[in-house]
Amino acid sequence: MSTPVLFDSAAGQDQSEALLAQVQEAIAKRQPLRIAGSGSKAFYGRPIAAHLPVLDVTGHRGIVSYDPTELIITARAGTTLQELNATLDKGGQMLACEAPAFGPHATVGGMVATGLSGPRRPWAGSVRDFVLGTRLISGLGTHLRFGGEVMKNVAGYDISRLLTGSLGCLGVITEASFKVLPKPRxxxxxxxxxxxxxxxxxxxxxxxxxxxxxxxxxxxxxxxxxxxxxxxxxxxxxxxxxxxxxxxxxxxxxxEQQLPFFEQVHDRRALWRLSVPSWAEPLAIEGDQLIDWGGAQRWLRSDASAQTIRTVAEQAGGHACCFSPAATQSPLHPLTPAILRLHLNLKAKIDPQGIFNPGRMFADF
Structure with missing residues (x-):
């Protein structure tokens, strides 16, 4: 096995101890926190109470290691996607899921927390598929490591993948390791x-x-x-x-949602993302549609009610999320009671006091 390249320049940007201390203080005071990065994806999910103290991870940044031979890169949560992609580009490699940035300062932590993927997703995989390991500050005041810099993870449930798309509700992601791929010739x-x-x-x-x-x-x-x-x-x-x-x-x-379909500034209709089977026929619903992911992702601009849109998505075998800020009180597709109980039980184990991003995913989460 080759020796990974260590990035010594990142050593001075390790703020994990300061972040851990802030979380431990919040736990002692039973004070919820609002985890913040660059804010490029702050629109995604439910709004968090503005008065809550902010846990800013943008200063905790830098590439920790990169091993082109083993196809693995590790970076701190505040590292920008620009820096991550530039480093990979020098090695002729890429993070194949094409995660959107939605801004020049988008971070690795935000990419993992939202779990959003780009056009290559059905053929290469999602962000979740490329996460090998993470470090997490939990609601118990401990700094944990899950997975690692290995291509196989078979020792029990893969917590790192569980954290992907959790919107920071399970803890503070401080570091992540990813599988990367060669860029196409x-x-x-x-x-x-x-x-x-x-x-x-x-x-x-x-x-x-x-x-x-x-x-x-x-x-x-x-x-x-x-x-x-x-x-x-x-x-x-x-x-x-x-x-x-x-x-x-x-x-x-x-x-990056920079096509005219997305940039209609005077269009008051809500923007929805419907995730459905790729073989689903064109959806019979009022509004304009743009199909991505070979049919598995349908973007919709519509005045239809949230209930109507979600019913159409469910009938097609999928679900719907709203990408328009404040367009609905429940931007994410509601969970079934059984699935919600699983979420709540997991939250109670990792963040028993509800310290992290309360209500970001769902009102009760």
Missing amino acids: CSISVQQAIPVERALARLREWGQQPLPISAAAHDGQTFYLRFEGNEGSVRAAHDRIGGELMDAAYWGALR
Whole structure:
């Protein structure tokens, strides 16, 4: 096994002891805390009471180690995604889930806490799939380590993956290790002017074939595809499927919600994200739709009620989350009573006093 490259420049940015002390003080006072990073994804989830003391993790930053040979990188929670991606780029590698930043100062901790992934997610995996290990300050006032810098984790339940998408409600993520992948040798993006029904039918057909598709979207008029891999397979896929070559910057704009569909500043309709099976037919609901993830993620701008939208999502076999701040009191899809009990039991074990981000996910959580 190779020796990972240690980043000594990050040593002076380790604020874990100060963060632990602040949490221990809050526990002693039974004082809830609002965990804060850059705020790039503060819109996601329910608002936290503004009067709560802030636990700022942005100063706890830096790449801890990077081992290109073993395909592993470890970074502190306050490290920006820009720094993480720049480091990987120098090694010809990437975090394949294409996590959105939603701002220049987005952090590693925020990426793990929200668990949001980009266009490559159905073909490469989600943020959760690439988390190998984490360090966490719990509601018991202890600094814990879960998983580690290994490619396999079989010793019991994978807590690190559980923390992914928990919105900071289970504790303060101070560090995370990720599996990374080599960047593709060849990438081609194409577009075709075909109806959405035809695009979805093609994706269902192609899903049974070894095509190097790494992104697929449809905006109601145009079908967008990206092929990635070795040059031979990518060129062969393009020759077979066809399509007009297009600027690959489209995928970054889709990931960062910078397309006109998302940037309609005068559009008062709420923005919803519906996660459904990729084979689901176009959703019969009022509003404008943009399809991502090869059909598995449907963006919707609509005036329809939250109940109506969630019912449509459930009937399609999925769920819906609202991305518009203050558009609904319950931005995340409500849990069933049985699943909610599991969440509450877990919260009681890791954060018994309810110190971290109270109500961020759900009112009772």
